[in-house]
Each structure stands twice: as structure tokens, then as C-alpha cells.
Amino acid sequence: MELSGSGALVTGGASGLGRGTATVLAAAGAEVVIVDLPGSPGEQTAAELGGNVRFAPADVTNEDEVRAAIDAVQERAPLRAAVNCAGIATAGRTVGRQGPLDLGAFERTIRVNLIGTFNVARLAAAAMAGNAPVTAEPLPGVPETAERGVIVNTASVAAFDGQIGQAAYSASKGGVASMTLPLARDLSKLLIRVMTIAPGIMQTPMMAGMPAEVQASLEEQIPHPSRMGTPAEYAALVRHIVENPLLNGEVIRLDGAIRMQPK
DSSP, X not given: OOOTTOEEEEETTTSHHHHHHHHHHHHTTOEEEEEEOTXXXXXXXXXXXXXXXXXXXXXXXXXXXXXXXXXXXXXXSOEEEEEEOOOOOOOOOSEETTEXXXXXXXXXXXXXXXXXXXXXXXXXXXXXXXXXXXXXXXXXXXXXXXXXXXXXXXXXXXXXXXXXXXXXXXXXXXXXXXXXXHHHHHHGGGTEEEEEEEEOSBOSHHHHTSOHHHHHHHHHTOSSSOSOBOHHHHHHHHHHHHHOTXXXXXXXXXXXXXXXXXX
């Protein structure tokens, strides 16, 4: 899929992985709309990233707000790339000192991370279905491939190696990983691809909020390179997924070969 001249939607785009992705897609010539909550620094981020980046305030679980964000993309260019980076992390043991984990916290994590991702994916796919198929200049030796769009979702290594206290988060990200293949199969006749990235320990505002000793302990668990990943590395993989037509229906771990310990 050719990014230049295409419309791109990036949720969670005000910071972290989303901001990194918006930066890379805009640099490749895409018309980018970043989606984040109204109280986020989304407007400031868009201004800092330049003229082909706009901000659309929206809650990813709200159908009308997501539709409005997609419309904001379509006003500038056909939506051909949608990247789901929005998410929250909830920590808490199933039964802790205060009793069982609050069911509301579990439900909210599922709602934002899983239902929000699906909401954006389904609405983006519906918009992409109306696109005329395009054939980008192929990679050397690669046959021409007609496409309408690409959706990239974000899971986590916690989907596979969930730690103590991550039942809610792991369940939400496990759902994102598990729906990758059926989404790709559902949308194949529409010439829309679906991929998921499962990041490991990344430099994000969510991680920055953890104590320094916790961050250091996590870095020590990463075989190579023994450091946190960066939004730029995540974004580079997003771009490659969009541009490589054979990548479809798979979850890629971006984690330096970490396998999370129980705690």
C-alpha cells in the first residue's frame, strides 16, 4: 500500500506509540488524523507534527465520535491505513488485600482495549470498502497487488506472558491478538489486510509512570537489545506492514525476545 497521498487514522496518537506512528506516516506523505481523548495534548501534537496531521478528539468506544474522526480523514484523502494504538493498563490481582478485583475496572479495560479496537477496525474497514482498489509500485520481484486498505492493531506480549496482576490487561490484549486472523479472513474479499503488533517493554507514558526500579528490572529481562523499545521502532514496523502486501492475519512480537516472568 502506497502511503503518499493516502489517508491514515491513528488512535492514541497524542503520545507514545501513536505519536511515533503518526510522525512516520506523515513523513511518508500520508494525510494523518490522530485520535485521542478531548483532554489529551492531541491538538498540540498535531501542530508540532506539521501540516498534514490533524487532531480529532474521540473516545474509541464511541461510534459517533469514531465515525466523525474517519470523516475528517476522508475529507482530505481516502482512508487506507488505520492504526489502533489507544489503550489503558489496569493492574490488580484477581484477589488482593482489598478483596476481589473490581469488576468495573476489568470491564473498562476490556471496553477500551478490545471493544475500542474492534469499533475502530469495523468502522475503518467499512470506509475502506468504498475505496477504489489501488496497486502501489511493487517491491522488486513482487507481483502487483490490488488493495483497498490496511488495519494495524496493537496487542502486547502480555497477551501471551501475562504477569501477576495483569488478568484484565492480558485478557484485553489476548482478545486483540485472537481476532487478528478472523478479521483478516472477514475482510479479505474487500482487499483489506489486518495485522497486529504485540510490543514488549516500550518507552511510553504508561511505562514512564512506573517506578525506576521496576523499569530497570523489566529491561534486564530483555535478551537483546537489553533496553526498552521506542515508538520509532514500533512505527517503522507499522510502515513496513502497510507497504508489504503479503503481511496479513498475523501477530508480530516486537520485544527483543523477552518472555515475561510472573512478576
